[in-house]
Amino acid sequence: MASLYVHIPFCEHKCIYCDFYSIESLDPLESFLTALRKEIAMYAEYSTKETIETIFFGGGTPSLLSPAIIAEILDLCHRTFSVRRDAEITLETNPGTVDRDILAGFRAAGVNRLSFGVQSFHEDDLRFLTRIHSAGQAKENIRNAQKVGFDNISLDLIFALPNQTLARWKENLQQAIVLDTQHISAYSLIVEHGTPLARMVRSKQVSVLPLDTEAELYEFTMACMRDEGFEHYEVSNYAKPGFRSRHNSNYWNHTNYIGFGPSAHSFWMNRRWWNIRSIESYCEKILAGEFPLAGEEHLTSGQYLDEAIMLGLRGEGIHLDRLNARHGIDLVASDQSTIDNLISECLLVHDPPFLRLTDKGYLLCDEISKVLLAHLSVPA
Numbered sequence: 001m002a003s004l005y006v007h008i009p010f011c012e013h014k015c016i017y018c019d020f021y022s023i024e025s026l027d028p029l030e031s032f033l034t035a036l037r038k039e040i041a042m043y044a045e046y047s048t049k050e051t052i053e054t055i056f057f058g059g060g061t062p063s064l065l066s067p068a069i070i071a072e073i074l075d076l077c078h079r080t081f082s083v084r085r086d087a088e089i090t091l092e093t094n095p096g097t098v099d100r101d102i103l104a105g106f107r108a109a110g111v112n113r114l115s116f117g118v119q120s121f122h123e124d125d126l127r128f129l130t131r132i133h134s135a136g137q138a139k140e141n142i143r144n145a146q147k148v149g150f151d152n153i154s155l156d157l158i159f160a161l162p163n164q165t166l167a168r169w170k171e172n173l174q175q176a177i178v179l180d181t182q183h184i185s186a187y188s189l190i191v192e193h194g195t196p197l198a199r200m201v202r203s204k205q206v207s208v209l210p211l212d213t214e215a216e217l218y219e220f221t222m223a224c225m226r227d228e229g230f231e232h233y234e235v236s237n238y239a240k241p242g243f244r245s246r247h248n249s250n251y252w253n254h255t256n257y258i259g260f261g262p263s264a265h266s267f268w269m270n271r272r273w274w275n276i277r278s279i280e281s282y283c284e285k286i287l288a289g290e291f292p293l294a295g296e297e298h299l300t301s302g303q304y305l306d307e308a309i310m311l312g313l314r315g316e317g318i319h320l321d322r323l324n325a326r327h328g329i330d331l332v333a334s335d336q337s338t339i340d341n342l343i344s345e346c347l348l349v350h351d352p353p354f355l356r357l358t359d360k361g362y363l364l365c366d367e368i369s370k371v372l373l374a375h376l377s378v379p380a
């Protein structure tokens with residue numbers, strides 16, 4: 001099984017913290033769509049290799065496109081690839097770009113999962129983040145989506161905003177829970193290099209939240225989500241049983257995927273490649289009949305193994321049997337004393353077939369990955 005990703009590189013306004021590739025104008029929409037159709041056709045040879053289990057429209061702001069355009073792109077995917085009848089088809093949705101009719105149109109087009117970029121239910125947070133929507137619009141459109149039949153909805157929130165208190169973050173989580181969505185992603189604010197936010201931090205216009213406060217908010221989130229019946233299945237992702245993102249889980253399990261559009265990444269077997277970011281260069285390359293690649297790498301077996309361990313730890317845990325079958329390594333035996341130490345410090349639990357992080361471990365996820373990888377003895 002494999003996945004498809006379609007990057008829609010348009011936003012109404014660029015948020016101060018965002019480093020995803022998008023432009024603030026829809027002027028090149030027609031040339032983008034022409035190039036996208038061609039690019040999808042260029043990968044037709046992959047159609048016989050695996051069936052498609054998930055399709056994900058990300059960006060940018062895919063919900064800026066009309067339902068008719070989304071339907072056309074989906075139709076092309078169905079005609080080019082062998083897409084499963086029960087495929088998960090997700091559309092990232094900015095609450096400021098839709099209404100009930102548009103949401104109904106996306107549903108009729110074949111989208112069966114929406115991921116709403118809510119980020120906060122506090123108006124001053126939304127203004128700080130320069131989002132284009134209000135908290136009221138986010139609530140209204142999530143309810144609209146439920147009314148038109150979407151029963152698999154995710155919402156994104158951002159925590160660790162400057163000066164954020166636990167009390168304010170609790171209010172955000174409570175408002176999210178009341179909306180009764182099946183999935184919640186809660187990311188901490190990352191100051192990405194080259195963004196307006198990074199410049200504001202550098203000029204001391206904005207101060208990042210102290211690490212201990214961020215950890216307090218994260219610990220509260222994990223406990224709160226668990227109490228509300230959500231499974232914590234990745235560092236920042238929580239799902240009601242049966243509603244984990246199949247698409248993102250595929251990424252984290254090293255499943256093959258093809259990405260279309262500017263800046264999109266692809267992974268097939270042990271090859272990873274990524275498209276150029278500029279929409280103009282992307283369109284030019286494709287019109288010239290070339291793949292619009294910016295780079296590629298072939299993972300060595302060591303890199304592949306390192307990634308499997310890191311991704312497993314960040315996700316639902318390292319599946320020890322699968323790791324052994326794919327990479328020929330018995331992780332527990334090869335790293336026994338390190339793992340015993342991490343277990344005795346309540347950072348890891350061995351819950352066969354998984355080796356997974358505890359809540360305390362999730363707070364130190366990157367450090368624990370480094371410790372495990374540093375002590376790993378890979379068989380010759």
Ligand code: SF4
Pocket residue numbers: 010011013014015018019020022059060061094117
């Ligand atoms: S709407 Fe989303 S993709 Fe667009 S700038 Fe904001 S965060 Fe980035």
